[in-house]
Amino acid sequence: MAQEEPERQGRQTDRSLTMSRAMVEAIAHEMRDDDEVFYMGEDVADYGGIFDSTEGLLEEFGHDRIMDVPISETAYIGAAVGAAQAGMRPIAELMFVDFFGVGMDQIYNQLAKNTYMSGGNVSVPMVLTAAVGGTYNDAAQHSQTLYGTFAHLPGMKVVVPSTAYDAKGLMHNAIRDDDPVVYLFHKRLMGIGWLPAPDGPKTGVPEDEYTIPFGSADVKREGADATVVTLGLHVHRALEAAESLADDGIDVEVVDLRTLVPLDTETVRESVAKTGHLVVVDEDYQSYGVTGEIIARVAESGLDDLEAVERVAVPDVPIPYARPMENEVVPDADDITNAIRTVRSNE
Template identity: 85%
Template sequence: MAQQEPQAVERELTMSRAMVEAIAHEMREDDEVFYMGEDVADYGGIFDSTEGLREEFGYDRVMDVPISETAYLGAAVGAAQAGMRPIAELMFVDFFGVAMDQIYNQMAKNTYMSGGSVSVPMVLTTAVGGTYNDAAQHSQTLYGTFAHLPGMKVVVPSTAYDAKGLMHNAIRDDDPVVYMFHKRLMGIGWMPAPDGPKTPVPDEPYTVPFGSADVKREGTDVTVVTLGLHVHRALEAAETLAEDGIDVEVIDLRTLVPLDTETVLESIGETGRLVVVDEDYRSFGVTGEIVASAAEERLADLEAVERVAVPDVPLPYARPMEDEVIPDAEDIEAAVRRTRE
């Protein structure tokens, strides 16, 4: 009897390992790609965003920088305009205010203001999100802030598969990309991730296209639109609701700029009910943008709309207070039920 070939075992990666794998591949392929940020070399990034890169590529291409976001993000913009492809890490998105001139008045605008004579092919990576009690200056998401300002593409992976594919695409893009990873999804030992972000990831490089939302769960009764950590909380809520016969469709936006409204509108056309969930602030943010788009294009189809987001308060340090303001699966479940009342 002929011996059967062993079946290939599909490997699973954490989101941090998937990101690093994509970065390492692009650095091997292109000497102009380099990484810079605080604690990204010897430490490997405080959320394992660069673990192992310094050992392979050395200090010339994986650079620890002084604690001056203004200086090193400005240097990254200059390097990108000179033809390199820097990846610059902002340790916490909350620190964006220190370097807002470099981010928005330089990185985002210089291609436009130069009449297209320069491009800024750089990636700004940054950690977002709360749920681990690090207080108001280390716990925001601020997706909407960057998506609101023209000139930057904004991506938010929720799984290891998407994290790798979106990172490949971000590094190769000729425009500036803000790559926002949620701390709770990275799979690091001291901050356990929920079930879901650790996924099968191909060995070979691949891209996840910008502007392409992913239907994580199909359903016929209610559309839940979300991103990042709350994809997993929405899926948890959907499983609970299914026990009561409520069939929820969960859409992961994956990118905010460009935004895939078509997938959202198609789903609303089938369900007639919309719940938008976000870890950003409620006012002037992602939830409002999605609801407005739905109202403009599918108003006749909408029977009910709910928004689930962080209230307009600084993120508290105390665990019970933080748990109160950051939406969880029960909040999503309750919003879905309200759309059916």
């Protein structure tokens, strides 16, 4: 069995991996350990996944367990749900999370609900993976983030890693979980040559297996003056903003949620109790989403600690194709910096 997440001081290793390699390493280990684990999706076998999500797996496990499928999300997600209910542990990949609408009945009325509808007689130990996020000009139907949509719908755990270290531990946990898990990876963090990653997602990763428990946020940077709560790509943009503000004497704490379902409200509350100033950053849409949920939970249980709050998210418009327009709507480090300055000015 894998060890649970090592303490922070034990995470150092001489071996660094990209996020895609860390994910593949965890998947390969689980496939060697359990013959019921298999991977299916579009261009995941011979091509290795367009975001390198399965690179190298075909050579070891063959087409019987790394399966390219026709362009029919309805069919293969439904097949994965059935396989999971029959005792297998499938991983089904949506090439882009935007394609969830094609298989929404299979996702929300079957994957998420069948355990409930069967009175607990059926489990669905399945992982649904998908690439999320913009910033590389692929327009409105290939650039959304949408983890708030899955988190809003009961029945699915929702995982969003921001580093290679987290990606491996969360993937081990996702494959072993007896409930359906939606595992969303930001394409900008994968470390592929044609889509450069920011500094940060390539991290030290232990060779041994380990799990990161769901519902355990990680304080990526400790600080005393303001709390930034975020996930995915924007963990790194928040860290960039925090470093720039340190020169001005503003000490920013960055909380990486890592999972939305379950949500680690306690870590967020503890941070806000310390700093009094909250900024929530999200690459999903602003209305009815993650930013509002985090702020509501803090207000419900710790309003007296909250001196000022700001949220930074994508405005409620489709993601534009044109690069200047996309850059305008997707938050960057400057947007986060400005939000932190605003909450600090409200003292």
